[in-house]
Amino acid sequence: MQKKITALILIAGLGLFGLYTSLQSDDIADVEKSDVPDFAAISDVNAKKTAFFDYLQPAFDVVTAEVLAERALLTTWQTKAELTIDEQTHLQAMADMYNVTADTDQQVITTLLVQVDVIPEELVFSQSANETGWGTSRFAKEGHNFFGQWCFSKGCGIVPNQRDQGAVHEVASFDSITASVRSYFRNINRNQSYLPLRDIRSELRMNDESINACALAAGLINYSERKEAYIDEIRAMIRHNRQFWRHNTTTNYALCAAPEPVITEIVDEDAIELPEVITLTGDAVVEVNEPILVEVKNTTLVETKKSGSTKVEPSNIISNIEDDAVTPEKPVKMAIAE
Secondary structure, rough: OHHHHHHHHHHHHHHHHHHHHHHHHHHHHHHHHHOOOHHHHOOHHHHHHHHHHHHHHHHHHHHHHHHHHHHHHHHHOOOOOOOHHHHHHHHHHHHHHOOOOOOHHHHHHHHHHHHHHOOOHHHHHHHHHEEEOOOOOOOHHHOOOOOOOEEOOOOOEOOOOOOOOOOOOEEOOOOOOOOHHHHHHHHHHHOOOHHHHHHHHHHHHHOOOOOOHHHHHHHOOOOOOOOOHHHHHHHHHHOOOHHHHOOOOOOOOOOHHOOOOEEEEOOOOOOOEEOOOOOOOOOOOOOOOOOEEEOOOOEEEEEOOOOOOOOOOOOOOOHHHHHOOOOOOOOOOEEEEO
């Protein structure tokens, strides 16, 4: 009998130990996920922005180095008359990654050089801040999703609370901020929706010009349903946060300049000009000196723009930029890199 009691105590003890271990493991998992700072708790605007950019910077640098290493290989292979077996295998793997097909190795290399290229930190960080509300969105905190990317396999991410009935997408979840940044780079560099951005970047390369974030922003026309308004907002964020960029003294931000204001002119359709002095002669000749304007209430407002000015779209740029009250953008309908 005593042996049975001892055995039961031992089994119960093991069960409690297992439960404790399980709970401890859950705590560890939570700790591992909690590496995203609590940006919402930072009240000072500049301090919050500094913390946000500092959090993204290491991951951005790692992924940029990876892209530059791939690009260096492609540049080296481009000068060779024939690739080795190992080089061809590596090239094919890279072509598969970027969905590139061509008849010859050199054609593959030429195509890849348009896709395998850097994205300026100003553009990456501004988009991330816009998409996540400066890192405060649920998807950023729970899934390291800092760019609003979607996935379409069940269990691949976080189900949005307001997902439309019948929709199957989830907001992609990543193990780390580096994985999130890497997926963003791959989507920009290989998704057909961002071909305009890659064409702009390629043209800058051909003209031996620096890769300019303000110029590349025009290629994000398909990143948001807001189209031009989204581009305007990203450019405004780049311009407004210029003090935080590492290369701000050598970068041209002219393309991020605020659009020229819309000018409103008042046209008095029924205004009647009368002479200031009327002198009647025998022949009823009217002598006109300085004209005066008779004010008439019936007026029409006509909006005109300076030549070359940009239409100002209604947006929440002021709240996003000046007051730092950014709300997360609706997740972009963009499949992540598998």
